Amino acid sequence: MGRISQYIWRYWRRYLFGGLCLLGTATLVMWIPWWIREAVRIIEHGGSLSDVTYYAVLIIAAAVVQGFVRTYSRALIFNAGRDVEYDLRNDLFAHLEKLPLSYYHKQRTGDLMSRVINDISAVRVMLGPGVLNFVNAPLYYVYAMALMLSMDVRMTLAAVAPFPLLIYVAHQFRGRIMKSSLEVQQQMSALSSHVQENLSGMHVVKAYAQEDFQAQQFIALNKDYEVKSMEMAKMRGIVNPVMQGINGLTVLIVIWYGGIRVMRGDLLVADIVAFIAYLNVLAWPTAAFGWMLSLVERGRAAMRRLEEILETNPEIRDEAASPAIHALKEGIEFRNVSFAYERQKNGHSALEEINFTLPVGRSVGLVGRVGSGKSTLAQLVPRMFDVSTGAILVDGQDTRKLALRELRRLIGYVPQEPFLFSTSLKANLALGRESYSAEELTRAVEIAKLDRDVEIFPLGLETLVGERGVTLSGGQKQRATLARALIMNPPVLILDDCLSSVDAQTEAEILHGLRAILKEKTCLIISHRISAVREADEILVLDEGKIIERGNHDELVRDGGVYAELFQQQRLSEELEQI
Amino acid sequence: MTEETQQEEVLGKAYDLRLVRRLWYFIIPYKRLFYLSLALLPLQQAFGLAQPYLMKIGIDQYIAGKNLLGLQTVMLCFLAALIGETVAVFAQYYFSMLVAQRCLADLRVAIFSHVQKLPMSYFDRNPVGRLVTRMTTDVDVLQEMFASGVITLASDFVMVIWIFGIMLYLDVKLALVSLALIPPMALAINFFRGKARQTYRQIRVRIARINAYLGEALSGMAVIQLFAREEKTYREFEKLNADHRDAYHLSNLYEAGLYSMVEAAGSVSVGLLLWYGGGEVLHGAIGIGTLVAFKEYIHRFFVPLRDFSQKYTVMQSAMASAERIFQLLDTPLDVTSPKNAVVPKPFRGEVVFDHVSFHYKAGDPVLKGVSFRIAPGEKVAMVGATGSGKTTTIKLLNRSYDIQQGSIKVSGVDVREWDLRALRRHIGVVLQDVFLFSGDVRANLALGDPSIPLERIERAARVANAESFIRRLPEGYDARVRERGSNFSGGQRQLLSLARVLVYQPEILVMDEATSSIDTETEALIQDAMEKVMRDRTCLLIAHRLSTIRNADRIIVLHHGEVREVGSHAELMEKQGIYYRLYQLQYEREELKLASHDTPAQRLA
Structure with missing residues (x-):
């Protein structure tokens, strides 16, 4: 975690300020139910409307202030996550530029790409939403529990009784969903390799009129995928309603048990209202508890993989004291x-x-x-x-x-093997040199016999190369790379x-x-x-x-x-x- | 990657009636399930919206009235509503996912089957990866639409109306006070949502750029390093990266604003409720429970408003994917069996090319008026320099492509009038690059046809000299073949492909012969197997071995897409024309090599 803390440290101001905003938000969030309780208590006792209005205004004011503070807390911390993502991506790119060709022979570009994209995103999620929830959840718990306990200990214990169940259910399902989603992924990759192979061998499939057999095999794999996906859907579909249901259960307990206490006269309706409000506040951090742990888990694993790349030694690099050479003499x-x-x-x-x-x-x-x-x-x-x-x-x-x-x-x-970048033809030709004269360009294009092609291109030398522009033939690409070297005019x-x-x-x-x-x-x-x-x-x-x-x-x-x-x-x- | 990310940039309508109609066609077989899942929506909402109302009754009537029995009754109702909601939400999701999975599985099969029928020319133009994406990623996007898109979007709207109704029923004045808060809130949410969507679009474009740039830089890293462009490239990348970060900074602000807004709105409405409703309670017009219920209803009102923008984007992506999928499904099948397809009986292994002209690209002819006839049972070798049109000629015979001029007749019938499957069953094709499918040896010899008895497969393998090495494999005929047959040597793959011909016993054999094997023992086995495979068949061979030419009854010399010389080896050598030179270029060396080694092949001969 050494490297990751370096990145976090760079944005400590954002994290610190964001954390303070979170503290502010939590404080306001936690006082609102308290004031509701006060207001309802006045109403319950048949107090004066102006006293109620006082608390109502207090709540509205707190809500408005909270709106701003919360916005900043979230924006600051999420932005810090993006900042680290930006740094990390830059550092990775700079490092990849230093790695020798032998490294790229070992790695497939697609694999490297998806690793860089997915792993960076996992690290970013850990440092944005992950950090936010990591700070928020304990803060909310400590606050809410303290306030609820100060109202009534027995009610508090009764109300939070289903919470362990909630955490247990969340944890259980998370494990199963992860396992299930892995199976779905595997089945999907089996499906797509079948398609891939079928398409690559299409000439054989057609020559032997095997289309139907291929389709039968595909249908079987497709059915498996459907079954596996349904299993996952079942589990995904169960988690949310069950979590909501358990949360509803806490409210039920508060009203039922609280109602009996109110009838006995040792509790106020105002307390019930306040308890319901606190439980609502705690619903999300509780549900998100398992999710947060998995974010950190995934983020750490992703960071380890990125460190593997960052710590790959660039074997070919400059020695300490290298004499400058300007021209070839011998x-x-x-x-x-x-x-x-x-x-x-x-x-x-x-x-x-x-x-x-x-x-x-x-x-x-x-x-x-x-x-x-x-x-x-x-x-x-x-x-x-x-x-x-x-x-x-x-x-x-x-x-x-x-x-x-x-x-x-x-x-x-x-x-x-000619390689051109998908920019303009001109930018490709000028790859080796910052400045050159128009004649040099024309001459190089002429010698490489690219002039006739350039004439046909819609935008001449400004034509974009590749998918978004003109697709060049193999010969054209080769001639372009020749012209590129000629413009560089090396010894x-x-x-x-x-x-x-x-x-x-x-x-x-x-x-x-x-x-x-x-x-x-x-x-x-x-x-x-x-x-x-x-x-x-x-x-x-x-x-x-x-x-x-x-x-x-x-x-x-x-x-x-x-x-x-x-x-x-x-x-x-x-x-x-x-x- | 690049292609995908670029297509991602184009996001159009979130709802396109034409596309939805075509998707509906796939839902029809499961419409009962679909309607059932729709019917569960109001039920689920009723259970959900009953809860605050029950809270109100519990507090206002029974707690205030100190009626324990009543409280217990209403709380049991609450429990029932809670369980009902949980079950209904799950069931609704389950059924809609069932519909989604089933109809999308059908869609995938439809795409796959359609792709099977596309002409070879389509595969020449479209990379395999893109077609795979249609069947996988694009279909998955549609699944996302089912999981969190259309259906809930409609139900959210219905729920908002429900909530209005209940609030008005509970207390008109209080409802109006709450309603007064909703329009400015809706406007503010709409503002943030619009902004967030704008930045979101920007982000998609920018992340696509980063990934495209990264992909390109990684594949062109050698060039970057050779031209010492590392710094410049880094600066460009850094800029794209910074643009992306900045867009996100903005988007984070809007997203955070949107989120906080909804949270704050809930609290503000509570304040308003207390301020106005407090007075009502004091006057005795309503109970405290009504305030509690109102608070709940207002909360439930804002959530769908907040989630709307996310669902909108899901719909947009779904429409884009559907568009791409249907585009593929609409690709015409050029090469198909005609309506009144002919299957000539009895089959004669006769092949006639009559003034055949063909081009892949207009203005660039590959074959120019090629004519020849191969009698049943005759063995004809075709020779020519690279690019002379040999491979194209054999691809035309089984209608991998359709010709532009002239006619090709098999057994006296134009191939375009043949039943396509029957035609291909009569013509066995062996290509230079033997393609093996992953699976086992048996499946590769029978090409997955389970109706072919094992004896026939084994006999074919024996005749094609493939048995000895198959037997040596630990699992014999059940031995695994890895992707593209990478765990078999080139020679072994050739033997397998010859055995494949013998399993299917086609009357006509078309072969683009592979170059001779380096391994002399395998080479002898291949030559021996070739002779056996060619026996009693009409053969059209692109020869790379001298032995194959020698065994041919006639040689056709193709040059620049035209038949230039025809005759036996001796006749053509005497002519000292194209064949003579080709022979010197391609076959003479082999002869020298064979003579000097005295290979088992020659001993066999």
Whole structure:
């Protein structure tokens, strides 16, 4: 609970002031029945109307003041809950931004999302309504019991006799409802996985005309869900009326037993009226007692889960003293680099003993089959992962010693799977740079061959990308991510098979346009098409994480190895296309 | 997530007659229960509203009159009313939930059955998650409507009228004093409610934005980090977060105001009652009990006013969900059996494509005038480069899609005139990516059809060489298959899918062959099983194995959506055209590989 109290402490003024308002509200709430009693007593004894009016005015005044004070007490405490929610959400987000890619490989986005959303909300409920009731309930009890006892001890004991029953019933049902609702949830998830699977395998369902059998299975699951839901509804439906009924019972006791006492002459009707009023006041805190406990329970559990995220160590971070780098002078070197993903056990690694240098102004091409380790190699350069052994050097400096931000500023990375944010196309393109000239933008768009698409878009570069705007094709997205890297204008460019969804014709045009730029930059080019890497100064052929061939295009073709075969194949399929 | 939250933003009417009528259609089968639950409403209210009245009688007549017997009688009545109310409230809720659960279960089945009949093209366009949401979340929102929406909304209104009536009956002047308080209170409550609703709408939009932003940032975290955008992104997120907090701060104030208002109103009315009613009592016009009863009635009057806004929002969400559900139910079924569907008898395994043209997207043809005939029992291999239209061709044969031009005839009848189910029963399809359902092995081979005897399943598995590995599983045919068959190897899944064909014994086999297995032993088993499965059937195969091509009677070469070459392997090789190049590209390497390894497959051959 250490972290949670830090958050609460930050808003101690709100909580304190809110608490004081609660105290004020409770005081006013508790005096009203007392004054009612006084007024009724006067009426009962046939006193003067002006005395009654005095108490009536007192009550109205108290009610009005109470209205304001109560408003502030609730608003203050609920707001404090929202404030903590705000801080907590910010802190979580900031922390998530620091976590490395390997963390996101382990977590599914959907799971992470629902955890963040549901758990934050549970913590907030604990710190808003939870705190309010936590303060209110004992306050009301102490006040009301003291006042009732001061009126009449025996009446008080008789009146609150059903309260233990009330608490017991509430507690019992809460446990059962929670269990039942868990069952309903499980049944619902069984139902939705059936639907999910049915829809994913729809081609098989249709091909074998299995629609009816699928529906029968669904109907069975659906029936189970209906039965389970009904069980829960039954319990939910019972709790409220029973609680109300028990509360009504206390009133009954007061009138019955009180009535007998009044007849005997040792109690006033005014006392009965006051007792009924106090019991009404206590009804809610009593009913909410169990609920409040469960709020705290859930809030604490949720906070523990959030702390798990907050305490996950960002493995890739800046070392204490990292020298600033502004430009690439010598180049990039892979020195004995090996890398294994966490999930890879028993000695298997994604990359083994990779050695090569990429001098400034030169380019290296990478080819190899799917899963040979090309993308992994590229992702090591901007430290999306850290090498397991060996080192990657930038201008002779180990990348792990450089400031992360500066290192990444040097590199324009165009990933294999294009990711665009759902803002305007322009904002997406300008992701890597705060300011740029109009020409730079136009040029980048032209080179990436995005200009023709932009012309067709309804709002040009201001067009929104994604669900609410234009849905881009895979090729368009890839070209947009290329333009994004070009606008950034970094000294190093890494193209990770970034034109795979672009047709061969357009790719050729893009490569043509890129040629001049690539000459100015230090480039690492990954491609499954030979055409993209054939002009590189050195080409590395990767297989199962190892470099199996290296050299320039002509050398590799002459050697007649894997690369030569690949080249031959691609020529054939190009020929085939032409027919 | 994003799609959902965005749809959440659009909240329209809380009551749409057209939608309510369509929902009513689902209630009709349970209308007796529904009416019963409605009938319980006035009963429940009568029990509830009797209680303050009984309190009044008890205090004014019997306590004041020192009549113990009378007090006991009236308190027993009070107890009865209390029990009656408890039972009636429960019964009313129970019956209305029964109606809700049953008719919503029906609705879910209706959606599911409808979705089963939707054409494949619909699934290409709509993500699975969205359809699942229709059957789960959206239906649940409707349940919420039953639990706390329409019915109680109507009953609240009735109750307010009841209370007016009783108060007037008890004491007209006192009732008027109380009524005098109600209009300004109602106005004030209305003010807060309106404000609260406005902010509530704002909050929905803002929370949707936060979640959408968070979701996007999490999936694009690599890009954020690569472009060193952490700070900027954080600032944007922080702003959205602050907007959300501010909206809530405002809403909390209104909500707190609304709540406190109702509480205060109760006390103010008590003050007024004492002030005016006190005089009446002193004059002897009414008793103290009447004041007590009035206090109770006024309290019961304000509660529904307070809860109204919550119920209104529930109704709005329910209407939005209903709209989405009925939209799905209204999606036309393009591919259906015609009215006078034909089932040709006897069935001949003949397939004819006559100038078939087809496109998924207009202006982007996939097949351009494809014609060929496959004689009964003939085995035809279809080859072509990626994107040549092979897979599309086999999908058209069982009417997964309808063609735009030409005709496809099976057993001499156009597939569009066939009874759809019968057609599909005659055509067995094996796709590259074998889909297994979660369940057991047996259910996967029989596809859940319980009428298929176990012997037939076992025989099929034996012939398809699947028996040996099934027997090795601890539970044999009852072994569990995990989602998408992830606990079986690729080769095992292929064997299972071949066994599935043998269970159903279709006359025509259409197969998009999977690439050969890395495991040579399994590969031999697959090739052997394939030969057996293909025997005595008309086969249309997209070949990835050399052996499959060799076993084919004829080869059709598809290129850019057209049939370019037809003939035997030898004939086509001699031609040195497209097939010749394809062979070099796709099959030659395999031949080299097989030759060098001398696999069991070849020994078998």
